Amino acid sequence: MATAGKVIKCRAAVAWEAGKPLSIEEVEVAPPQAMEVRVKILYTALCHTDVYFWEAMGQTPVFPRILGHEAGGIVESVGEGVTELVPGDHVLPVFTGECKECAHCKSEESNLCDLLRINVDRGVMIGDGQSRFTIDGKPIFHFVGTSTFSEYTVIHVGCLAKINPEAPLDKVCVLSCGISTGLGATLNVAKPKKDSTVAIFGLGAVGLSAMEGARMAGASRIIGVDMNPAKFEQAKKFGCTDFVNPRDHTKPVQEVLVEMTNGGVDRAVECTGNVNAMISAFECVHDGWGVAVLVGVPHKEAVFKTHPMNFLNEKTLKGTFFGNYKPRTDLPEVVEMYMRKELELEKFITHSVPFSQINTAFDLMLKGEGLRCVMRMEE
Numbered sequence: 001m002a003t004a005g006k007v008i009k010c011r012a013a014v015a016w017e018a019g020k021p022l023s024i025e026e027v028e029v030a031p032p033q034a035m036e037v038r039v040k041i042l043y044t045a046l047c048h049t050d051v052y053f054w055e056a057m058g059q060t061p062v063f064p065r066i067l068g069h070e071a072g073g074i075v076e077s078v079g080e081g082v083t084e085l086v087p088g089d090h091v092l093p094v095f096t097g098e099c100k101e102c103a104h105c106k107s108e109e110s111n112l113c114d115l116l117r118i119n120v121d122r123g124v125m126i127g128d129g130q131s132r133f134t135i136d137g138k139p140i141f142h143f144v145g146t147s148t149f150s151e152y153t154v155i156h157v158g159c160l161a162k163i164n165p166e167a168p169l170d171k172v173c174v175l176s177c178g179i180s181t182g183l184g185a186t187l188n189v190a191k192p193k194k195d196s197t198v199a200i201f202g203l204g205a206v207g208l209s210a211m212e213g214a215r216m217a218g219a220s221r222i223i224g225v226d227m228n229p230a231k232f233e234q235a236k237k238f239g240c241t242d243f244v245n246p247r248d249h250t251k252p253v254q255e256v257l258v259e260m261t262n263g264g265v266d267r268a269v270e271c272t273g274n275v276n277a278m279i280s281a282f283e284c285v286h287d288g289w290g291v292a293v294l295v296g297v298p299h300k301e302a303v304f305k306t307h308p309m310n311f312l313n314e315k316t317l318k319g320t321f322f323g324n325y326k327p328r329t330d331l332p333e334v335v336e337m338y339m340r341k342e343l344e345l346e347k348f349i350t351h352s353v354p355f356s357q358i359n360t361a362f363d364l365m366l367k368g369e370g371l372r373c374v375m376r377m378e379e
Contacts (some may be wrong), residue, residue, distance in 0.1 A: 003076060003077065004031070004076070004077035004087070005031050005077070006031065007028050007029065007030055007031070008028070008029045008038070008076075008152050009026055009027070009028055009029075010026070010027065010029060010150065010151035010152045011024055011025070011026060011027075011150070011151050011355070012024070012025060012027040012066050012133065012140075012147075012149060012150035012151065013025075013066070013067075013068075013149040013150070013355070013358045014027070014064050014065070014066060014135070014140060015054050015063060015064065015065050015066070015067055016063060016064045017063050017064075018054065018055060018056035018057075018061050018063065019054065019055050019056070021359045021362075022054075022067075022149070022358050022359055022362070024355075024356055024358075025135055026135070027066070027133050027134065027135050027140060027150060028133070028134045028135070029132055029133060029150065029152040029153065029154060030132040030133075030134070030154065031077060031079070031154075032077060032078060032079035032082075032132075032154050033079045033080070033125065033127050033128060034079050034080040034081050034127055035079060035080075035081050035082060035127060035156060035157050035158075036078075036079040036082070036125065036127065036132075036154050036155065036156055036157065037075055037077075037078050037079065037082060037085055037091075037154070037155055037156075037157050037160055038075075038076045038077045038078075038132075038152055038153070038154050039073040039074065039075055039076060039091060039093065039152065039153055039154075039155055039160070040073050040074050040075075040076045040151065040152055041068075041071050041072075041073040041148050041150065041151060041152070041153060041377055042072055042073050042074065042169050042170075042376070042377055042378070043071060043072050043073075043169050043170045043173045043374055043375065043376055043377065044068050044070065044071035044072075044148040044149060044173065044355070044374075044375050044377070045070040045071065045173055045174050045177075045349075045372050045373065045374045045375070046068075046070070046358075046361040046362065046364075046365055046372070046373050046375070047069065047070045047177050047178050047205075047372075048178075048204070048205075048365065049069065049095075049144075049177070050067045050068060050069065050070075050143075050149075051362060051365050051366065053065075053067060053120065053143065054067055054362070058300075059120060059121070060120075060121050062121065062123045062141050062143075063141070064135075064140050064141065065123060065140065065141040065142070065143055065147075066133055066140055066141070066142065066143060066147040066149050066150050066153070067143045067147070067149050068143065068146065068147055068148035068149030068150070069093065069094075069095040069143065069144050069146040069147075069148055069176070069177055070148070070173060070174060070176045070177040070178065070372075071092070071093050071146070071148035071173050071176060072090070072091070072092055072169030072170070072172055072173035072176070073090075073091055073093070073148075073153075073169070074088060074089065074090055074091070075087050075088060075089040075091060075160075076152060078157070079157075082157045084157065084162065085157060085160065085162060089162050089165075090162070090163050090164070090165045090167070090169065091160040091161060091162055091163065092160070092161045092163055092172065092173065092175060092176040092331055092335075093145075093146040093148055093153070093155050093159060093160055093176055094146070094159050094160070094161060094176050094177070094322075094327040094331065095118050095144040095145065095146055095159070095176075095177060096111070096112075096113065096116060096117055096118045096144075096159070096321070096322055096327060097113050097115065097116025097117070097145070097156060097158035097159040097327060097328075098111070098113050098116065098158050098159075098326045098327045098328045098329060099113050099114070099115040099116055099158045100158070100328070101115070102114035102115055105326070111321065111322060111324055111325060111326045111327070111330075112321060113158065115158065116145070116156060116158045116159055118144055118145075119144070119145070120143075120144060122142070122145075123141025123142050123143070124139075124141065124142060125142065125154065125156070126145070126156060127156075132153075132154035133147070133150070145159050146159065149355075149358065151355075151377050158327075158328065159327065160327075160328070161176075161327050161328050161331035161332060162328070162332065163331065163332050163335045164332065164335055164336065164339060166339070167335045167338065167339055170349075170352075170374055170376065171338065171345045171346065171349065172335050172338060172345065173374060174345060174348055174349060174372050174374070175331060175334055175335060175338070175345070176331075177322075178205045178206050178209065178372075179205065179206075179209040179212075179345065179348055179372075180209075180322065180323050180325055180331065180334055181206050181209070181295060181320075181322050181323045182205070182206040182207060182208065182209030182210035182211075182212070182213065182269070182271060182295065182323065183209045183210065183212060183213045183216075183323055183334070183343070184213070184320065184322065184323015184324050184325045184334075185210050185213070185269050185271075185293050185295045185320045185323050185324075186198070186210045186211075186212075186213025186214050186217065186267075186269055186293075187213045187216065187217060187323075188320070188323055188324040188325065189293045189318050189320045189323070189324055190210075190213075190214075190267040190268075190269055190291055190293045190318075191217075191267075191291075192214055192217045192218075192219050192266060192267040193217075193218075193266070194217065194218035194219075194220075195218060195219070195220040196217075196219050196220065196221075196266035196267060197219065197220070197221040197222075197223070197261050197265045197266050197267075198211075198214040198219045198221070198222050198223070198265060198266065198267045198268070198269070199222075199223040199224075199225055199257055199265040199267070199268040199269070199281065199284055200214065200222065200223070200224055200225065200240075200268075200269050200271065201225045201226075201268065201269070201270040201271060201272055201277045201280065201281050202225070202226060202270065202271035202272035202273075202274075202277065202296065203224050203225075203226040203228075203231040203232075203234070203235050203240075204271065204371070205348060205371040205372055206271045206295060206296075207224075207226075207269075207271035207272075208234070208235060208238045208348070208371065209348070210269040210271055210295065211224065211235060211238040211239055211240060212238050212239070212343065212344065214239060214267075214269075215238060215239030216337075216342055216343065219239070219267075220241075221241050221242065221261075222238075222239045222240050222241050222242070223240075223241070223242040223243070223244060223257065223260070223261075223265065224240040224242070224243050224244070225243075225244045225245075225246065225253060225257075225277075225280075226243070226245065227245060227246060227247055228245075229243070229245050231243075234371075237347050238347070242260070244256060244257065244260075246280075252280065252283075253280050253284070254279075254280040254281075254283040254284040257280075257284040258284055261286070263286050263287070264284055264285050264286030264287065264290050265284055265285055265286065265290065266285070266286060266289065266290060266291075267285065267290070267291050267292070267293070268281040268282070268284055268285050268290070268291075268292040268293070269281070269292075269293045269295060270292065270293065270294050270295060270296055271295045271296050272296045273296030273297045273298050273299075274296065274298075275298050275299070275302040275303065275304060277296070278294050278296070278298065278304060279304060279305065279306055281293075281294070282306055282310065282315065282317050283306060283310060283315075285315050285316075286315075287313040287314055287315055288313070288314045289314065290314075290315045290316065291315075291316040291317075291318060292315070292316070292317050292318070293318045293319070293320055294317070294318070294319045294320070295319075295320055348371050348372050349371070349372050349373075349374050350369075350370030350371045350372060350373070351364055351369075351370045351372070351373035351374070352373065352374050352375075352376065353373060353375055353376075354375065354376055354378075354379045355375045355376065355377050355379070356379060357375070358375055360373075361373040361375060
């Protein structure tokens with residue numbers, strides 16, 4: 001492309017300080033260095049993680065910063081050493097990577113890349129410790145290696161999944177974070193059998209994608225557990241057959257679920273990050289074969305307490321990161337699940353706004369309205 005090797009000036013939504021509305025600014029985006037790719041973002045979605053780091057209440061504040069990590073785009077140019085991507089390729093950026101060289105990447109059992117594992121505090125590129133974004137020569141920090149709230153961004157090649165160019169980026173962009181996390185937690189880790197019973201704790205976007213996985217796996221009974229009764233109607237679209245609100249019961253919710261299911265559910269997936277929900281999810285699975293999977297990220301002081309007899313009674317507890325998907329190896333096939341109409345994505349996308357209205361997307365999420373708001377870069 002004619003812009004290769006040159007600085008590109010474009011629009012980006014900059015978070016200047018914690019909790020203040022984002023500001024659309026003209027930024028300079030430097031060319032990609034070794035093992036980096038400059039991507040033209042076409043669609044970006046808002047995920048709760050963006051809001052969490054924008055609020056910056058529980059972690060190191062890094063500002064000014066360009067947030068955003070759930071997106072779809074097209075390769076504009078590549079840096080030295082990049083062989084597997086060329087300009088024009090369609091890609092999904094991912095907040096965690098796959099270098100393909102480390103022990104984790106070489107293991108079939110792990111997706112926790114040593115080099116490119118998520119780092120929420122780093123605001124610069126891993127290669128040279130510099131930012132590729134500037135405004136009037138002053139650096140603007142990156143976010144989880146992606147920074148998709150910009151018309152152009154620079155990303156390490158290991159954090160880009162090359163996908164089918166026929167796939168609509170305004171739909172499959174939501175696979176680059178939350179939807180894959182929940183879906184993979186069910187399909188890759190819980191692995192429910194056909195006609196089994198599955199409980200999903202927390203019916204936000206990640207919980208509903210875990211539920212979508214249960215629906216795709218052929219579970220016959222899918223129980224949604226949430227404190228908000230308004231979530232049940234929406235959950236029915238994702239295969240939910242029963243709804244349990246822990247507030248409606250005097251006994252612990254795990255006891256309610258065990259009674260409902262004649263001894264416990266076959267699989268449980270926890271998507272809230274609340275440690276009590278995690279304990280409930282584990283204790284509600286059936287002895288002998290039950291498996292519980294933890295997806296939600298707990299408070300740093302949280303402690304998981306349960307009686308060891310639960311394990312001796314052959315209940316299994318597992319955890320997952322990004323649904324156990326290796327970003328470059330596995331995400332292209334998740335896109336194909338959508339293309340084959342096995343996975344439904346449209347029902348996750350409840351709002352769509354132009355990029356200039358990004359603060360509207362933040363308002364919707366702060367009010368708890370909808371699941372995913374996709375922003376289109378073209379006005």
